[in-house]
Ligand SMILES: Nc1ncnc2c1ncn2[C@@H]1O[C@H](COP(=O)(O)OP(=O)(O)O)[C@@H](O)[C@H]1O
């Protein structure tokens with residue numbers, strides 16, 4: 278089986294600063310993969326590299342069997358990669374509905390069928406579609422960010438720290454939602470600091486420490502692994 282996304286020995290720099298070092302990972306069709314690691318270890322940079330927002334100096338990125346290393350973000354989004362960015366990044370002065378419709382722009386007009394599917398997943402958003410996104414609670418903003426990403430009918434969903442800034446109850450709800458999307462067959466790469474939560478829903482995981490993958494394996498094997506604790510504490 279060809280993996281949906283692969284990063285092969287990727288090295289990414291910001292100017293002279295070497296961030297990602299020989300990072301290799303893959304996501305198979307239908308898989309939920311988590312990328313774990315403490316603050317500033319390069320998790321967001323990995324997602325940005327996958328999306329083409331930063332270019333690796335060395336290494337190869339493929340999506341759906343195509344070498345996309347030299348392709349820009351817009352090409353990759355059109356191919357079916359969608360992102361729920363760190364801190365959701367909604368358009369605060371625009372309504373919930375407008376934010377959702379923006380997610381469909383790569384496909385042209387928003388399809389009412391897709392909109393209905395998002396409202397089915399998040400009934401609360403249907404009631405609040407004319408509310409300004411900036412006035413929603415953190416949990417509701419996350420529903421909009423996920424809904425916006427789903428509007429493009431992505432083949433792969435990248436999520437950057439979905440638990441960030443949410444209360445423990447909402448973190449739990451958020452991971453229930455992620456498990457629900459996984460059950461629908463959506464392929465996902467979820468970046469998280471909350472290792473326990475992420476591993477409780479993921480199929481596989483990778484652990485990043487200062488720009489290097491130090492551990493990888495089945496989610497069940499990673500939970501409670503000594504190296505996982507070391508990666509978080511030994512910085
Ligand atoms: N645009 C940038 N320019 C320079 N350094 C950056 C930039 N973005 C991130 N960094 C640095 O790269 C490292 C990894 O950042 P990031 O990938 O955002 O980490 P994480 O998401 O794991 O917290 C950090 O030290 C951060 O300060």
Ligand SMILES: [Mg+2]
Nearest residue numbers: 320321322363
């Ligand atoms: Mg980050």
